[in-house]
Amino acid sequence: MTALPQNLASAVSSAGSAVALLRNAQARPTVFPVAPEFSNWRSEQQSWRESVALLDQSHHMTDLFLRGSDALRLLRDLAVNSFENFTVDRAKQFIAVNHEGFLIGDAILFHLEKDYFDLVGHSMAVDWVQYQLESGDYDVTAERDGNSIVRPGPPRLYRYELQGPNALALVEKAIGGEIPAVKFFHMTSFSIAGVRVRALRHGMAGQPGFELFGPWEEGERVRDALLAAGADLGVVPVGSMGYSSANLESGWVPSPLPAIFSGHGMDDYAAWLGAERAGSLAGSFSSNRIDDYYVTPYDLDYGRSVAFDHDFIGRAALERHAENQRRRKVTLVWNADDVAAAIGSLFIPGLPAKYLSLPKSRYGLYQADTVLSSGTQVGLSMDCGYMANEQVFASLATIDVSAAAVGTELTVIWGEEPNSSKPQVERHRQVEIRATVAPAPYVQFARSSYRDR
Known part of the structure; x- marks a missing residue:
């Protein structure tokens, strides 16, 4: 098995905890190495x-090309999805969980030829598949093509x-x-x-x-x-600015914090995984327990993709999660006056609110902002930005079922306390921003289109 030079386990140990490592990570959030704008x-x-x-x-994105007689078996062993009728010239959203049923990541899986697949997406799911291949017994060869930030x-x-x-x-x-x-x-x-x-x-x-x-x-x-x-x-x-905001309309959360920092079997994985792929954590939600940042597929509305028609890592735990679906993915439409006040604080003497960049305001690879209902936490806001087509500032969030009805008034806490040492974090104060629950996807055309398919 090929070990990477500096592993995640040693990085967590040096930082004192996974939360401390991610909260103060010096890495930049996801960078799209194409022109930011071609027009505007x-x-x-x-x-x-x-x-x-x-x-x-x-x-x-990262590509992982898998070829061999056991390629389908490898993918089935790791994905919550069904592979019935997954013939050549089809694709699917590949979703993987850890042994406790918490989400590791998702990617798009292309069935290119018989016994030949391409897994495409962020590195979270790709890393997990590559590790399981290298540590398991599969007749599969893999070729990894990293993104243009890391690939020569x-x-x-x-x-x-x-x-x-x-x-x-x-x-x-x-x-x-x-x-x-x-x-x-x-x-x-x-x-x-x-x-x-x-x-x-x-x-x-x-x-x-x-x-x-x-x-x-x-x-x-x-x-x-x-x-x-x-x-x-x-x-x-x-360009990259417009592209990076498209998920707000479609309702896809691009990078939930992967459940790789704790749990059964993860010590060996942390010893294999390179520290540079740990990522960074941003947002107002603060807990010393890394598990508190994990989500299940059901929290992100992936339940319709879960199929218990095969054995896979995390199946038993995911069956328990299926019986207790406590959260639901929604869109939160942020109050326009509160957003304007947060931006306006830059022009008023005193400590301003955390900078809200447009069109996307996520400033870590993983965003986790506290969402409150009458002062009680009811969920996490995970990705936020501006939709020009709707003229709203909104975020994608996972919210307790009891507070997830459309029209419910909630509050998002924006900004960190205390401020972390990430290079993209300036001195700022936390602010409360009112938000209203709306469907995800937010756009009616997208909701009906995706459900029809």
Whole structure:
């Protein structure tokens, strides 16, 4: 088994606890190594609602290519999802939990060929799968292609997202004919600019579209063809600022704190995992127990993806969680006057509130802000920012069922006390911001679109 040079276990030991390590981590939050804006993030956000957005996903995610006769068995052993009818040219959201049934992470799993898969996403789920492969007995070979922050040279694949009401028309124009019939989260292939392109039928914030991918060397050629085909269809290249905020509309929490710092079997994993992949923790919620930051799949509305039709790590514990679903994912719409006052505190003498950057205000890889109901904690706000299409500042949160009804008035505590030593944290004071419970996804079109699928 390949050990990484400086492991998570030693980093936690040096810091005194997992919470202390994450709270004061010097690493930056997730960086998207593409241009922040091609025009401006407000117009770029609006493009996936009004015309068609072109997003470059080639650089910020990790790919783990798995090939071998035991590849499917490895994935089944680790995922809460069912693999019935998971044939070639299909994809799914891969969700993994620890032995206690708490979420480690999720990613998108592509079934590319017989016995050949590509797991794509943040490193949390990818690391877990790679560790289980290296420590287990599987006839599988793995090839890891890290994101452009850690990888020398270009990525193995280009990956472009086309989303919006004109996305399908753009693809048809680019391929010079009708799109092959393909269901949601199924794949097809066609030719663009003389090269074969694989395409996942996908949707972002409920809008129709495709995720296109192929060899990196062909990526610029394909992108130029897409821009040319979309010139009269309102195609808008979207930078990292706009792209990073799209999840607020779709209702996906991108990086819950992974349940890897405690629990059965995690000592060996911490000895294997590199300390640089620990991440950073931000937000007003404060507990010395790392377990208090963990969530279950049910807390994030992944229950519909859980299938107890196979054995997997954490199954017995997850069955117990299924019988006691205490929290629910919601959107919290922050009070406009309170948000304006927090931003306005920058212009008033005295200690200001924590800076609210737009469009996304998460300042750690994992965000955990306290949510109160009449002074009692009822949940965690986990990702926040501004949606230009809705003209609201909102967050995705997991809230006690008793306080999760649409229209319920709650309070988010914004800012840390005491201030941590993360480089992105300035001296500030905590403020209370009123918030109203709304559905997740927030956008009605996205809610009906995803549920229909």
